[in-house]
Amino acid sequence: MLVGVSHVGICGTDFHIYEGKHPFLAYPRVMGHEFSGTVLDAAPGVASPGQPVIVNPYLSCGRCIACRNGKANCCVAIEVLGVHRDGAMCEQILVPAENLLPADGLSLVEAATVEFLAVGAHAVRRSMALGGNRALVIGAGPIGLATALFARIAKQNVTIMDVSAERLAFAARQLGFLVIDGSKGRIIEKISERTAGTGFDVVYDATGNSHSMQSAFAYVAHGGVMVMVSVVQDDITFSDPEFHKREMMLIGSRNATRADFEHVIISIRAGKIPVDRLVTHRTTLRDSPGNIALWAHEKSGLIKAMIDVRGRT
Known part of the structure; x- marks a missing residue:
């Protein structure tokens, strides 16, 4: 499914990747595993163009012992977007339909925080x-x-x-x-x-x-x-x-499951998570290289940084 990326959260993993310190990653790599977007193209009956979505970035095999036991978060062959595969610091990305969750009732900024909260x-x-x-x-x-x-x-x-x-x-x-x-x-x-x-x-x-x-x-x-x-x-x-x-x-405790994502979504909708306080820094995709380089070392006041891929800070 083709997703137009809206917002991407920056986390410690991204800073480690930027600094060349990530142990399980082959460069070059497009970063970004905490993100929201809107559906651009999908198979009939799967999703509608323009639908806001949250992306679960953990790509699992569906066949290993962990997946068979409902623990796709620790799949033997797991691949994480932005780590093992190119991620969302771009305008568009292809994502398996089963890795999307509807972002109904959430802003696209809130939707981009769901992964780390999960x-x-x-x-x-x-x-x-x-x-x-x-x-x-x-x-x-x-x-x-x-x-x-x-x-x-x-x-x-x-x-x-x-x-x-x-x-x-x-x-x-x-x-x-x-x-x-x-x-x-x-x-x-x-x-x-x-x-x-x-x-x-x-x-x-x-x-x-x-x-x-x-x-x-x-x-x-x-x-x-x-x-x-x-x-x-x-x-x-x-x-x-x-x-x-x-x-x-x-x-x-590794990553998160779909049930955790759904718990987070419900909690944000209920006003139990103060996303506006957690997102302390904002940037655009154009400005993100300079800001990531700065924030990798200057973390005063930084909790969660957010990239607006569509260009609005």
Whole structure:
């Protein structure tokens, strides 16, 4: 199906690709995996020209064990638009019909945020945590904030920890979360004070930092769960006696499923996600090379940057 690209979100993956640091990518590559658009051409009965759509960028084989079990998000042969295949930083793109979702009730800017928000929604669903559970989200970048927002929607009691005072201020003032400053030491003591000495029922690590991921095991309560939302190339090690003593669950969370996309769409329509606050920077396709180069290093105030492919900022 031919889609006219409208808006493209820029994420950490795109900055890594731009800087030549992405480990699973062959250059040259057109970036862009968070995007919305309108249908330009489709088979009869599939979609109507002009229909606004959200694109699920995860192309799965449909045949492997993961796909057969409804987990196309971790398909053995997955290809992600903008990473393994050329993406949406262009005017038009061909996309399989099954990877489109109608964007009814959403603006095209909101529609372009659905993918990164779905990653957070998926992590929360993977946790199996209950309403009322105490949740710690480590990392106040876009994925961490998405995770925190959907943990709150799931009625978990959410605290966010980061080493950036600026991002913590955003999480507290703009989104209303409790926060812990991880830059000043005494983290175990702070967590103990926040949880009456027990640790958090669920800990989500969204830092992409191996040291943080390894340290996070100590923040989990006995009988609790840790969800690794981010991924690193490093090995992650932990104390097996501590792990077993707590009878922890350790869960990996990768990408998102269609059900997560649909949950995000419903949540945005219901006014539960403040997209206008999350989208802090805007640019056009023409200006994006210069702005991406700038934002790769100058991230002050940056949460989510958005490209308007049609030329309007």
